[in-house]
Amino acid sequence: MVTEENVDKLSRDDLYSLEQYSEVRPKFRRDVMEHKRHRVLQIGPAVTLHFEDRMTMQYQVQEMLRVEKIFDREGIEDELGAYNPLIPDGSNWKATMMVEFPDADERKVQLSKLIGIERATWVQVEGHDKVYPIANEDLDRETEDKTSSVHFLRFELTPAMVSAVKSGAAIAAGVEHENYNHRVDAVPEGMRESLAADLDAVN
Known part of the structure; x- marks a missing residue:
């Protein structure tokens, strides 16, 4: 159920898999760097x-998953729990x-x-x-x-x-x-x- 408290937070469904992220990372990273300007x-x-914001935090989560090679549900939820509080x-x-x-x-x-x-x-x-x-x-x-x-x-x-x-x-x-x-x-x-x-x- 979507509530006002979590409507802008990231969920596992918002994230790329490790394989997908390896393919989109160059463009996604360029987009994030431009956004961060x-x-x-x-x-x-x-x-x-x-x-x-949501975009900068998705980038942080995706990078952590990539570096640590995290693909299990619990590990992904841990990263989301660490970074979601930084989304306005x-x-x-x-x-x-x-x-x-x-x-x-x-x-x-x-x-x-x-x-x-x-x-x-x-x-x-x-x-x-x-x-x-x-x-x-x-x-x-x-x-x-x-x-x-x-x-x-x-x-x-x-x-x-x-x-x-x-x-x-x-x-x-x-x-x-x-x-x-x-x-x-x-x-x-x-x-x-x-x-x-x-x-x-x-x-």
């Missing part, structure tokens, strides 16, 4: 938000946050200075308050000594924010951590349209 937002020199629900945006420093020594120093950076990240719909995320719902990704280089964020929007985005409102984003303060005043129009498509129109 409008889903990745750089905020300052070290932080990137990868806004996830119609009233939110979900993003993988990457905090990247190429040099290993610098990375260690910086991650020790950026504890809490995921909670200091925000998005803002034009004319509305900033929205700070619910972060890392699967597990805690920081210690007393450092934060992780990867975080999972869920930005919950009010019905008024959803309506504004669907009507063309600009979207800003940023990080306001004491050791990392950067913002994007307005995401590119292609990204704005892609993010608007994640949201369900409010009646």
